[in-house]
Amino acid sequence: MDYAVAPDGGFYGTVLRNGTPVVDAPRGGVLNARILWSFSAAYRTFGDESYLKLANKSQRYFIDTFIDKKNGGVYWLVNPDGEVVNASKYTYAMTYAIYGLAEHYLATGNDESLKTAVSLYHVLEEKGREPLYDGYVESFTENWEKLDQYDNNAPKTMNAHLHVLEAYTLLYQCWKDNGLKKRLEFCVDLFMNRIYDPSRKHFNLFFDNEWNSLVEMDSYGHDVETGWLLCEAARTLENQDLIEQTNQLALDVTEACLAEGMSDKGYMIYEKKGDRKTKHASWWGQIETVIACVNAWQISGSDVYLQSVDTVWTFVKDHMVDKEYGEWYSDCFDGEPKKEAPKVSMWRCPYHTVRLGVEMYNRLK
DSSP, X not given: OOSSBOTTSXXXXXXXXXXXXXXXXXXXXXXXXXXXXXXXXXXXXXXXXXXXXXXXXXXXXXXHHHBOTTTOSBOSEEOTTSOEEEXXXXXXXXXXXXXXXXXXXXXXXXXXXXXXXXXXXXXXXXXXXXXXXXXXXXXXXXXSOBOSOOGGGXXXXXHHHHHHHHHHHHHHHHOOOHHHHHHHHHHHHHIIIIIXXXXXXXXXXXXXXXXXXXXXXXXXXXXXXXXXXXXXXXXXXXXXXXXXXXXXXXXXXXXXXXXXXXXXXXXXXXXXXXXXXXXXXXXHHHHHHHHHHHHXXXXXXXXXXXXXXXXXXXXXXXXXXXXXTOSBOSEEETTXXXXXXXXXXXSOXXXXXXXXXXXXXXXXX
Protein backbone atom coordinates (compact mmCIF):
# COMPACT_ATOMS: atom_id res chain seq x y z
CA MET A 1 0.00 0.00 0.00
CA ASP A 2 2.81 2.39 0.86
CA TYR A 3 5.50 1.46 -1.66
CA ALA A 4 4.12 -0.48 -4.64
CA VAL A 5 1.38 1.84 -5.94
CA ALA A 6 2.57 3.64 -9.07
CA PRO A 7 1.29 7.11 -10.05
CA ASP A 8 0.25 5.85 -13.51
CA GLY A 9 -2.66 3.85 -12.14
CA GLY A 10 -0.83 0.55 -11.80
CA PHE A 11 1.67 -1.11 -9.50
CA TYR A 12 5.46 -1.22 -9.70
CA GLY A 13 6.85 -4.51 -10.99
CA THR A 14 9.74 -4.51 -8.53
CA VAL A 15 10.21 -2.90 -5.12
CA LEU A 16 13.51 -3.33 -3.30
CA ARG A 17 13.89 -4.47 0.28
CA ASN A 18 13.96 -0.92 1.64
CA GLY A 19 10.79 0.10 -0.21
CA THR A 20 12.45 1.78 -3.19
CA PRO A 21 10.51 1.09 -6.41
CA VAL A 22 12.28 0.10 -9.60
CA VAL A 23 10.17 2.37 -11.76
CA ASP A 24 11.17 0.90 -15.13
CA ALA A 25 10.77 -2.75 -14.12
CA PRO A 26 8.32 -4.76 -16.24
CA ARG A 27 5.05 -5.75 -14.62
CA GLY A 28 3.78 -9.30 -14.48
CA GLY A 29 0.27 -10.54 -15.08
CA VAL A 30 0.54 -13.01 -12.20
CA LEU A 31 1.74 -10.34 -9.77
CA ASN A 32 -1.09 -8.00 -10.69
CA ALA A 33 -3.75 -10.71 -10.53
CA ARG A 34 -2.48 -11.60 -7.07
CA ILE A 35 -2.59 -7.95 -6.01
CA LEU A 36 -6.20 -7.85 -7.19
CA TRP A 37 -7.06 -10.96 -5.21
CA SER A 38 -5.23 -9.75 -2.10
CA PHE A 39 -6.93 -6.39 -1.69
CA SER A 40 -10.31 -7.80 -2.69
CA ALA A 41 -10.02 -10.59 -0.11
CA ALA A 42 -8.77 -8.17 2.53
CA TYR A 43 -11.73 -5.88 1.93
CA ARG A 44 -14.25 -8.74 1.92
CA THR A 45 -12.85 -10.03 5.20
CA PHE A 46 -12.03 -6.89 7.16
CA GLY A 47 -14.15 -4.16 5.53
CA ASP A 48 -11.43 -1.50 5.45
CA GLU A 49 -12.24 1.13 2.80
CA SER A 50 -8.56 1.60 1.98
CA TYR A 51 -8.48 -2.03 0.84
CA LEU A 52 -11.55 -1.44 -1.33
CA LYS A 53 -9.88 1.54 -3.00
CA LEU A 54 -6.87 -0.55 -3.99
CA ALA A 55 -9.01 -3.54 -4.98
CA ASN A 56 -10.94 -1.35 -7.41
CA LYS A 57 -7.75 0.29 -8.66
CA SER A 58 -6.11 -3.07 -9.33
CA GLN A 59 -9.24 -4.43 -11.03
CA ARG A 60 -9.30 -1.52 -13.47
CA TYR A 61 -5.59 -1.71 -14.16
CA PHE A 62 -5.62 -5.47 -14.64
CA ILE A 63 -8.53 -5.56 -17.08
CA ASP A 64 -7.25 -2.59 -19.09
CA THR A 65 -3.62 -3.75 -19.22
CA PHE A 66 -3.35 -7.52 -19.04
CA ILE A 67 -6.37 -8.92 -20.89
CA ASP A 68 -5.57 -9.89 -24.49
CA LYS A 69 -8.70 -8.69 -26.24
CA LYS A 70 -7.62 -10.09 -29.63
CA ASN A 71 -6.50 -13.64 -28.82
CA GLY A 72 -8.10 -14.09 -25.43
CA GLY A 73 -6.26 -14.77 -22.21
CA VAL A 74 -3.75 -12.86 -20.11
CA TYR A 75 -0.46 -11.24 -21.07
CA TRP A 76 2.51 -12.57 -19.13
CA LEU A 77 4.53 -9.35 -18.94
CA VAL A 78 4.14 -5.67 -19.88
CA ASN A 79 6.27 -2.54 -19.59
CA PRO A 80 5.22 0.28 -17.23
CA ASP A 81 3.74 2.13 -20.22
CA GLY A 82 1.52 -0.87 -21.03
CA GLU A 83 3.54 -2.15 -24.00
CA VAL A 84 3.37 -5.95 -24.11
CA VAL A 85 6.77 -7.54 -23.47
CA ASN A 86 5.72 -11.19 -23.37
CA ALA A 87 2.32 -12.18 -24.74
CA SER A 88 2.73 -15.92 -24.14
CA LYS A 89 -0.26 -17.61 -22.59
CA TYR A 90 0.27 -19.52 -19.35
CA THR A 91 -2.41 -21.56 -17.62
CA TYR A 92 -0.89 -20.29 -14.36
CA ALA A 93 -1.58 -16.65 -15.25
CA MET A 94 -5.08 -17.47 -16.49
CA THR A 95 -6.01 -19.11 -13.21
CA TYR A 96 -4.78 -16.23 -11.07
CA ALA A 97 -6.73 -13.80 -13.22
CA ILE A 98 -9.91 -15.83 -12.68
CA TYR A 99 -9.12 -16.09 -8.97
CA GLY A 100 -8.54 -12.37 -8.53
CA LEU A 101 -11.56 -11.28 -10.56
CA ALA A 102 -13.86 -13.76 -8.81
CA GLU A 103 -12.71 -12.48 -5.42
CA HIS A 104 -13.29 -8.90 -6.54
CA TYR A 105 -16.84 -9.83 -7.53
CA LEU A 106 -17.48 -11.50 -4.17
CA ALA A 107 -16.08 -8.46 -2.37
CA THR A 108 -17.85 -5.76 -4.40
CA GLY A 109 -20.56 -7.28 -6.59
CA ASN A 110 -18.84 -5.80 -9.66
CA ASP A 111 -20.43 -7.46 -12.70
CA GLU A 112 -17.52 -6.63 -15.01
CA SER A 113 -15.21 -8.68 -12.81
CA LEU A 114 -17.48 -11.71 -12.91
CA LYS A 115 -18.06 -11.43 -16.66
CA THR A 116 -14.32 -11.17 -17.29
CA ALA A 117 -13.60 -14.15 -15.03
CA VAL A 118 -16.23 -16.24 -16.80
CA SER A 119 -14.85 -15.20 -20.19
CA LEU A 120 -11.35 -16.29 -19.15
CA TYR A 121 -12.76 -19.60 -17.91
CA HIS A 122 -14.28 -20.23 -21.34
CA VAL A 123 -11.00 -19.32 -23.07
CA LEU A 124 -9.06 -21.70 -20.84
CA GLU A 125 -11.54 -24.50 -21.45
CA GLU A 126 -11.57 -23.91 -25.20
CA LYS A 127 -7.87 -23.33 -25.80
CA GLY A 128 -5.97 -24.57 -22.76
CA ARG A 129 -7.28 -28.10 -22.36
CA GLU A 130 -5.39 -31.09 -23.72
CA PRO A 131 -7.84 -33.07 -25.88
CA LEU A 132 -6.51 -36.64 -25.62
CA TYR A 133 -5.84 -37.19 -21.92
CA ASP A 134 -7.53 -34.09 -20.49
CA GLY A 135 -6.04 -31.59 -18.12
CA TYR A 136 -4.50 -28.24 -18.95
CA VAL A 137 -1.32 -27.62 -20.90
CA GLU A 138 1.29 -25.50 -19.13
CA SER A 139 1.83 -22.77 -21.74
CA PHE A 140 1.20 -21.59 -25.30
CA THR A 141 2.26 -18.95 -27.79
CA GLU A 142 0.54 -15.56 -27.93
CA ASN A 143 -2.28 -16.92 -30.09
CA TRP A 144 -2.59 -20.24 -28.23
CA GLU A 145 -0.49 -22.40 -30.52
CA LYS A 146 1.28 -25.42 -29.07
CA LEU A 147 4.91 -25.05 -27.99
CA ASP A 148 7.73 -27.35 -29.08
CA GLN A 149 9.28 -27.33 -25.61
CA TYR A 150 8.05 -26.60 -22.08
CA ASP A 151 9.68 -25.59 -18.81
CA ASN A 152 11.11 -28.76 -17.19
CA ASN A 153 10.11 -30.51 -20.44
CA ALA A 154 6.72 -31.04 -18.83
CA PRO A 155 3.57 -30.10 -20.78
CA LYS A 156 1.49 -30.69 -17.64
CA THR A 157 2.35 -29.70 -14.08
CA MET A 158 0.84 -30.19 -10.68
CA ASN A 159 1.26 -26.49 -9.91
CA ALA A 160 -0.76 -25.26 -12.89
CA HIS A 161 -3.55 -27.69 -12.05
CA LEU A 162 -3.47 -26.69 -8.39
CA HIS A 163 -4.29 -23.15 -9.38
CA VAL A 164 -6.99 -24.28 -11.81
CA LEU A 165 -8.53 -26.07 -8.82
CA GLU A 166 -8.16 -22.96 -6.66
CA ALA A 167 -9.60 -20.59 -9.28
CA TYR A 168 -12.51 -22.82 -10.26
CA THR A 169 -13.43 -23.32 -6.59
CA LEU A 170 -13.77 -19.58 -6.08
CA LEU A 171 -15.48 -18.98 -9.42
CA TYR A 172 -18.07 -21.64 -8.58
CA GLN A 173 -18.85 -19.75 -5.38
CA CYS A 174 -19.82 -16.82 -7.64
CA TRP A 175 -21.34 -18.61 -10.59
CA LYS A 176 -23.23 -21.89 -10.18
CA ASP A 177 -22.70 -23.13 -13.71
CA ASN A 178 -23.08 -26.86 -14.30
CA GLY A 179 -20.21 -27.01 -16.79
CA LEU A 180 -17.90 -25.31 -14.31
CA LYS A 181 -19.06 -27.71 -11.60
CA LYS A 182 -18.09 -30.69 -13.76
CA ARG A 183 -14.65 -29.23 -14.43
CA LEU A 184 -14.12 -28.56 -10.73
CA GLU A 185 -15.13 -32.15 -9.98
CA PHE A 186 -12.66 -33.26 -12.65
CA CYS A 187 -9.88 -31.30 -10.96
CA VAL A 188 -10.60 -32.82 -7.55
CA ASP A 189 -10.67 -36.32 -9.03
CA LEU A 190 -7.47 -35.65 -10.97
CA PHE A 191 -5.59 -34.70 -7.83
CA MET A 192 -6.91 -37.54 -5.73
CA ASN A 193 -6.56 -40.32 -8.29
CA ARG A 194 -3.83 -39.27 -10.72
CA ILE A 195 -1.51 -36.63 -9.27
CA TYR A 196 -1.49 -37.96 -5.69
CA ASP A 197 0.77 -40.90 -4.89
CA PRO A 198 -0.82 -42.69 -1.91
CA SER A 199 2.23 -44.87 -1.38
CA ARG A 200 4.34 -41.79 -0.57
CA LYS A 201 1.54 -39.46 0.55
CA HIS A 202 2.85 -36.74 -1.73
CA PHE A 203 1.76 -35.21 -5.03
CA ASN A 204 3.83 -35.75 -8.15
CA LEU A 205 4.89 -32.52 -9.83
CA PHE A 206 5.74 -32.87 -13.53
CA PHE A 207 4.01 -34.98 -16.16
CA ASP A 208 4.09 -35.85 -19.81
CA ASN A 209 0.97 -35.60 -21.92
CA GLU A 210 -0.28 -39.01 -20.77
CA TRP A 211 0.10 -38.17 -17.08
CA ASN A 212 3.25 -40.19 -16.51
CA SER A 213 5.34 -38.63 -13.74
CA LEU A 214 8.67 -37.31 -15.03
CA VAL A 215 10.62 -36.34 -11.90
CA GLU A 216 11.20 -37.90 -8.49
CA MET A 217 10.70 -34.82 -6.37
CA ASP A 218 8.58 -33.62 -3.42
CA SER A 219 7.57 -30.01 -2.83
CA TYR A 220 6.34 -29.81 0.75
CA GLY A 221 4.76 -26.39 0.46
CA HIS A 222 2.77 -27.43 -2.59
CA ASP A 223 1.76 -30.66 -0.86
CA VAL A 224 0.26 -29.03 2.21
CA GLU A 225 -1.32 -26.24 0.18
CA THR A 226 -3.02 -28.75 -2.10
CA GLY A 227 -4.40 -30.68 0.84
CA TRP A 228 -6.37 -27.81 2.31
CA LEU A 229 -7.42 -26.45 -1.10
CA LEU A 230 -8.92 -29.85 -1.94
CA CYS A 231 -10.94 -29.61 1.28
CA GLU A 232 -12.13 -26.16 0.22
CA ALA A 233 -13.16 -27.46 -3.20
CA ALA A 234 -15.12 -30.36 -1.70
CA ARG A 235 -16.96 -28.02 0.67
CA THR A 236 -17.76 -25.69 -2.22
CA LEU A 237 -19.20 -28.63 -4.17
CA GLU A 238 -21.27 -29.57 -1.07
CA ASN A 239 -20.42 -33.24 -1.59
CA GLN A 240 -20.27 -34.97 1.79
CA ASP A 241 -18.48 -38.08 0.53
CA LEU A 242 -15.89 -35.90 -1.14
CA ILE A 243 -15.53 -33.78 1.99
CA GLU A 244 -14.68 -36.88 4.02
CA GLN A 245 -12.24 -38.15 1.40
CA THR A 246 -10.42 -34.83 1.02
CA ASN A 247 -10.30 -34.35 4.78
CA GLN A 248 -8.53 -37.69 5.17
CA LEU A 249 -6.18 -36.97 2.29
CA ALA A 250 -5.31 -33.57 3.78
CA LEU A 251 -4.52 -35.21 7.12
CA ASP A 252 -2.34 -37.85 5.46
CA VAL A 253 -0.41 -35.32 3.38
CA THR A 254 0.06 -32.84 6.23
CA GLU A 255 1.26 -35.58 8.57
CA ALA A 256 3.72 -36.88 5.97
CA CYS A 257 5.12 -33.41 5.31
CA LEU A 258 5.52 -32.67 9.01
CA ALA A 259 7.32 -35.98 9.49
CA GLU A 260 9.62 -35.61 6.49
CA GLY A 261 9.88 -31.91 5.74
CA MET A 262 10.30 -30.13 9.06
CA SER A 263 13.87 -29.08 9.74
CA ASP A 264 15.36 -29.24 13.22
CA LYS A 265 15.35 -25.42 13.17
CA GLY A 266 11.57 -25.28 12.96
CA TYR A 267 10.81 -24.50 9.32
CA MET A 268 9.22 -26.51 6.53
CA ILE A 269 11.92 -27.16 3.97
CA TYR A 270 11.28 -26.28 0.36
CA GLU A 271 11.71 -29.58 -1.43
CA LYS A 272 13.34 -32.97 -1.75
CA LYS A 273 14.93 -34.17 -5.00
CA GLY A 274 15.62 -37.87 -4.95
CA ASP A 275 17.10 -38.47 -1.50
CA ARG A 276 18.42 -34.92 -1.09
CA LYS A 277 16.53 -32.37 0.99
CA THR A 278 17.26 -28.68 0.61
CA LYS A 279 17.94 -26.32 3.53
CA HIS A 280 15.79 -23.67 1.88
CA ALA A 281 12.75 -22.16 3.60
CA SER A 282 10.39 -20.05 1.47
CA TRP A 283 8.03 -17.51 3.00
CA TRP A 284 5.05 -19.01 1.22
CA GLY A 285 5.91 -22.55 2.29
CA GLN A 286 5.78 -21.53 5.95
CA ILE A 287 2.44 -19.79 5.39
CA GLU A 288 0.88 -22.79 3.67
CA THR A 289 2.18 -25.05 6.45
CA VAL A 290 0.44 -22.92 9.08
CA ILE A 291 -2.86 -22.93 7.16
CA ALA A 292 -2.63 -26.68 6.51
CA CYS A 293 -1.93 -27.43 10.17
CA VAL A 294 -4.87 -25.33 11.34
CA ASN A 295 -7.03 -27.10 8.77
CA ALA A 296 -5.79 -30.49 10.05
CA TRP A 297 -6.51 -29.43 13.64
CA GLN A 298 -10.05 -28.42 12.68
CA ILE A 299 -10.60 -31.80 11.01
CA SER A 300 -9.01 -33.99 13.67
CA GLY A 301 -9.14 -31.99 16.90
CA SER A 302 -5.54 -33.02 17.57
CA ASP A 303 -3.41 -30.39 19.29
CA VAL A 304 -0.32 -31.90 17.68
CA TYR A 305 -1.04 -29.76 14.64
CA LEU A 306 -1.27 -26.60 16.74
CA GLN A 307 2.12 -27.41 18.21
CA SER A 308 3.47 -27.48 14.65
CA VAL A 309 1.85 -24.10 14.00
CA ASP A 310 3.65 -22.72 17.05
CA THR A 311 6.97 -24.17 15.89
CA VAL A 312 6.74 -22.71 12.40
CA TRP A 313 5.40 -19.37 13.58
CA THR A 314 8.24 -19.03 16.08
CA PHE A 315 10.73 -19.58 13.26
CA VAL A 316 8.95 -17.01 11.11
CA LYS A 317 9.00 -14.36 13.84
CA ASP A 318 12.65 -15.01 14.66
CA HIS A 319 14.06 -15.42 11.15
CA MET A 320 11.68 -14.40 8.35
CA VAL A 321 10.22 -11.08 9.51
CA ASP A 322 12.29 -8.11 8.37
CA LYS A 323 12.45 -6.08 11.56
CA GLU A 324 14.29 -3.21 9.86
CA TYR A 325 12.12 -2.54 6.81
CA GLY A 326 8.99 -4.54 7.53
CA GLU A 327 7.24 -7.39 5.71
CA TRP A 328 8.83 -10.84 5.33
CA TYR A 329 12.06 -12.03 3.81
CA SER A 330 11.26 -14.24 0.85
CA ASP A 331 13.73 -16.99 1.68
CA CYS A 332 16.00 -18.37 4.37
CA PHE A 333 18.86 -20.78 3.78
CA ASP A 334 19.75 -22.98 6.74
CA GLY A 335 17.92 -20.50 8.95
CA GLU A 336 19.61 -17.36 7.62
CA PRO A 337 17.47 -14.88 5.65
CA LYS A 338 18.36 -13.76 2.14
CA LYS A 339 18.11 -10.12 3.09
CA GLU A 340 18.58 -8.27 -0.18
CA ALA A 341 15.83 -9.95 -2.19
CA PRO A 342 13.09 -7.55 -3.36
CA LYS A 343 9.82 -7.25 -1.48
CA VAL A 344 7.85 -7.05 -4.74
CA SER A 345 8.70 -8.91 -7.95
CA MET A 346 7.21 -11.25 -10.53
CA TRP A 347 6.96 -13.95 -7.87
CA ARG A 348 6.92 -11.89 -4.66
CA CYS A 349 3.50 -10.53 -3.86
CA PRO A 350 0.98 -10.05 -1.01
CA TYR A 351 -1.11 -13.11 -1.95
CA HIS A 352 0.22 -15.68 0.52
CA THR A 353 0.63 -13.31 3.46
CA VAL A 354 -2.84 -11.83 2.97
CA ARG A 355 -4.33 -15.30 2.62
CA LEU A 356 -2.73 -16.30 5.92
CA GLY A 357 -4.47 -13.41 7.66
CA VAL A 358 -7.79 -14.07 5.93
CA GLU A 359 -7.71 -17.81 6.62
CA MET A 360 -6.72 -17.42 10.27
CA TYR A 361 -9.40 -14.79 10.85
CA ASN A 362 -12.13 -16.85 9.21
CA ARG A 363 -11.09 -20.15 10.80
CA LEU A 364 -10.40 -18.93 14.33
CA LYS A 365 -12.82 -16.07 14.90
